[in-house]
Amino acid sequence: MTQISLSGEVAEAVDSGRPVVALESTILSHGLPPGRNLDVARRLEETVRAAGAVPATIAVLDGVPVAGLSPAQLDRVCAADSGLDKLSLRDLGPAIGLGRSGATTVASTSTLAHQAGIGVFATGGLGGVHLGAADSWDISADLGVLARVPTLVVCSGVKSVLDIAATLEVLETNSVPVLGYRTDDFPAFYLRSSGFPVPWRVDDAVRAAAVVTAHRQYAGSGVLLANPIPPESEMDRELHDRLLTDGLELLRSKGVHGKDVTPVLLEHFHTASGGVSLDANEALVLANAKLAAEIAVELA
Incomplete structure (x- = not known):
């Protein structure tokens, strides 16, 4: 059986009970352009360290799941010609069975983090129920994994291209607590509010950690902590709505569905917004990494 390979630093932290934060690699290889992705990758790890935790960026390299990428491995994941699945x-x-290399999504990162003994994970946005899922059955695997894996996922809600009401309903059905961090509104990635309320609110890392600890005593599901994008980085709503309308039309015209939706839509936002969405994406994921590290410290 192929086991997950931990860097020395991550292995020591897990064994000694020190705080560790898992970080995904799909945002690096499929969500951000070359050059900027490596800069963000390094800043994410620096942010986690500055808050007192150990970063564990996760990917699959040559058939081996790795938690805690070395600088050379991080370079490889972020390279323009990485060719990662x-x-x-x-x-x-x-x-893994075919010896391939790939970047991990929320679903796979959460699963591998749990296998490695890491219970806190920071990302940008969660996958969810796609619009029209009643006909297409297009529902992100992220939701199913959250139902089964007791990981705390810190994110900025879900993208507005999704059916947010249905996404929240699926989380409720699967006993996944949804917490708003210093907000009563569920965020929509580039926007601080989706118009849907969150069932529970926490205003600091101590209370968030208390909720996670209590939940784990009664359920095997994960916890979702929705942290709105920083106010100064929120995208202008008029610009956002225009980009979303055009993006949905682009998806329809190209027949894009499933796991290809997010990268195509992100690329449209990045290109059509003149880089505004890239700045927003970077700001929110860095804020989530900082918050996740603070909670990991409390949990430890």
Whole structure:
């Protein structure tokens, strides 16, 4: 059986009970352009360290799941010609069995982090129920994994291209607590509010950690902590709505669906916004990494 390979630093932290924060690699290889992705990758790890935790960026390299990428491995993941597959949970077995390399999504990162003994994970946005899922059955594997894996996922809600009401309903059905961090509104990635309320609110890392600790005594599901994008980085709503309308039309015209939706839509936002969405994406994921590290410290 292929085991997950931990860097020396991550292995020591896990064994000694020190705080560790898992970080995904799909945002680096499929979400940000070359050059900027490596800069963000390094800043994410620096942010986690500055808050007192150990970063564990996760990917699958040559058939081996790795938690805690070395600088050389991080360079490889962020290279323009990396050719990494996008690996959700269903793809881990084939990629590992065939010796392939790939970047991990929320679903696969959460699963590998749990296997490694890491209970806190910071990302940008969660996958969810796609619009029209009643006909297409297009629902992100992220939700199913959160239902089964007791990981705390810190994110900025879900992208507005998704059916947010249905996404929240699926989380409720699967006993996944949804917390708003210093907000009563569920965020929509580039926007601080989706118009839907969150069931519970926490205003500091101590209370968030208390909720996670209590939840783990009664359920095997994960916890979702929705942290709105910093106010100064929120995208102008008029610009956002225009980009979203054009992006949805682009998806329809190209027949894009499933795991290809997010990268195509992100690329449209990045290109059509003149870089505004890139700045927003970077700001929110860095804020989530900082908050996740603060909570990991409290949990430890």
